[in-house]
Amino acid sequence: xxxxxxxxxxxxxxxxxxxxxxxxxxxxxxxxxxxxxxxxxxxxxxxxxxxxxxxxxxxxxxxxxxxxxxxxxxxxxxxxxxxxxxxxxxxxxxxxxxxxxxxxxxxxxxxxxxxxxxxxxxxxxxxxxxxxxxxxxxxxxxxxxxxxxxxxxxxxxxxxxxxxxxxxxxxxxxxxxxxxxxxxxxxxxxxxxxxxxxxxxxxxxxxxxxxxxxxxxxxxxxxxxxxxxxxxxxxxxxxxxxxxxxxxxxxxxxxxxxxxxxxxxxxxxxxxxxxxxxxxxxxxxxxxxxxxxxxxx
Amino acid sequence: xxxxxxxxxxxxxxxxxxxxxxxxxxxxxxxxxxxxxxxxxxxxxxxxxxxxxxxxxxxxxxxxxxxxxxxxxxxxxxxxxxxxxxxxxxxxxxxxxxxxxxxxxxxxxxxxxxxxxxxxxxxxxxxxxxxxxxxxxxxxxxxxxxxxxxxxxxxxxxxxxxxxxxxxxxxxxxxxxxxx
Numbered sequence: 001x002x003x004x005x006x007x008x009x010x011x012x013x014x015x016x017x018x019x020x021x022x023x024x025x026x027x028x029x030x031x032x033x034x035x036x037x038x039x040x041x042x043x044x045x046x047x048x049x050x051x052x053x054x055x056x057x058x059x060x061x062x063x064x065x066x067x068x069x070x071x072x073x074x075x076x077x078x079x080x081x082x083x084x085x086x087x088x089x090x091x092x093x094x095x096x097x098x099x100x101x102x103x104x105x106x107x108x109x110x111x112x113x114x115x116x117x118x119x120x121x122x123x124x125x126x127x128x129x130x131x132x133x134x135x136x137x138x139x140x141x142x143x144x145x146x147x148x149x150x151x152x153x154x155x156x157x158x159x160x161x162x163x164x165x166x167x168x169x170x171x172x173x174x175x176x177x178x179x180x181x182x183x184x185x186x187x188x189x190x191x192x193x194x195x196x197x198x199x200x201x202x203x204x205x206x207x208x209x210x211x212x213x214x215x216x217x218x219x220x221x222x223x224x225x226x227x228x229x230x231x232x233x234x235x236x237x238x239x240x241x242x243x244x245x246x247x248x249x250x251x252x253x254x255x256x257x258x259x260x261x262x263x264x265x266x267x268x269x270x271x272x273x274x275x276x277x278x279x280x281x282x283x284x285x286x287x288x289x290x291x292x293x294x295x296x297x
Numbered sequence: 298x299x300x301x302x303x304x305x306x307x308x309x310x311x312x313x314x315x316x317x318x319x320x321x322x323x324x325x326x327x328x329x330x331x332x333x334x335x336x337x338x339x340x341x342x343x344x345x346x347x348x349x350x351x352x353x354x355x356x357x358x359x360x361x362x363x364x365x366x367x368x369x370x371x372x373x374x375x376x377x378x379x380x381x382x383x384x385x386x387x388x389x390x391x392x393x394x395x396x397x398x399x400x401x402x403x404x405x406x407x408x409x410x411x412x413x414x415x416x417x418x419x420x421x422x423x424x425x426x427x428x429x430x431x432x433x434x435x436x437x438x439x440x441x442x443x444x445x446x447x448x449x450x451x452x453x454x455x456x457x458x459x460x461x462x463x464x465x466x467x468x469x470x471x472x473x474x475x476x477x
Binding site: 035 | 317324325327329332333334345349382385387390395398399404410413414417432433456457460463464467
């Protein structure tokens with residue numbers, strides 16, 4: 001038997017074929033018997049991983065019916081910045097849907113909606129901020145700001161809010177004003193990520209104190225703020241960040257996003273019954289990689 | 298408000314740069330020790346979180362990747378203990394050997410991806426289409442074979458041949474860079 005040909009056959013089957021414990025045993029036996037093949041094994045597996053990495057897919061399909069694994073991807077093979085963006089886009093679709101499912105599940109499982117009177121102004125502030133992050137031009141951003149700023153400020157002044165909601169609302173107002181004056185995609189990404197971090201921290205507290213209404217409210221808020229995080233993230237990674245400082249900020253916010261998802265998973269896992277745990281598992285698989293990308297110096 | 302502890306979850310920007318710059322290398326190494334990409338992203342994320350939590354212990358005078366790989370190895374090891382035997386590609390002994398060899402000679406991080414990109418663009422149009430179908434569009438070998446009117450075996454052999462060519466090209470590129 002040609003050992004090397006057999007090794008390549010088994011390796012090819014491992015990379016492209018279905019799960020097969022017999023094949024795995026044969027491959028292990030061959031590698032144990034011929035340690036010289038180990039380096040090749042590592043090289044091929046690493047190449048396989050990098051081929052996935054460069055297009056942002058988790059795993060190609062083994063079965064013809066496995067359409068869930070196929071993500072819509074642009075065909076072009078652009079430079080580093082665009083590759084990161086493509087990777088993000090691929091993940092964002094599924095991530096957004098998964099996050100929406102998780103939030104919806106929290107709302108359904110926790111119970112009734114929160115009092116509208118106390119949250120309307122916070123909701124409006126969130127939507128206003130998100131609209132500002134998604135503005136297509138500085139002029140558009142100006143318009144969005146001007147259209148709503150005074151009304152929102154007046155509503156906030158007269159609103160009857162919990163102290164912690166008021167602090168958060170003031171922060172949102174401050175962010176809205178800041179966004180109007182800013183044209184720095186990386187800084188915006190960091191700022192909106194901070195808002196999301198704050199919501200996750202509050203969500204953690206609310207879930208620990210079994211405050212179901214608060215959990216519902218914050219989960220809704222987080223879902224929408226994450227849309228802003230995604231919008232600013234996309235702008236940040238496509239803005240061709242070259243400064244070391246910009247890269248640092250981007251890296252910080254990016255890994256912070258990964259950690260936020262991790263924290264959210266823990267919150268879900270610690271508080272949820274089996275159906276929610278299933279959602280947690282889905283969330284885990286999707287959101288993680290979304291925030292991660294390669295950054296070259 | 299302090300549920301996400303800043304001290305644990307906010308490493309220095311320098312550390313974060315090292316970590317983000319090592320993502321593909323960590324992913325590739327995890328894949329090699331797993332024997333495939335399934336669960337690799339999960340484990341990469343687990344590793345990232347551990348690394349960020351341990352960032353204070355990192356000695357900046359030492360190379361980052363070998364240090365990070367040790368945690369990745371631990372994550373994979375922990376994952377393996379939770380799996381049934383038939384889900385594991387590598388035996389315990391082989392897993393240890395592969396992890397040892399990765400620790401001894403960690404991949405050259407982002408240079409690998411740059412070399413891959415460069416070599417990928419050198420593939421013939423037909424080969425690139427085949428690889429795009431497999432990796433970019435996630436198509437199964439069976440579907441590709443059907444679309445091309447070829448047997449699955451022919452497609453599998455061709456895919457392997459392309460990988461072999463890519464590896465040779467990448468090694469040549471990296472060696473040339475190393476020598477320059």
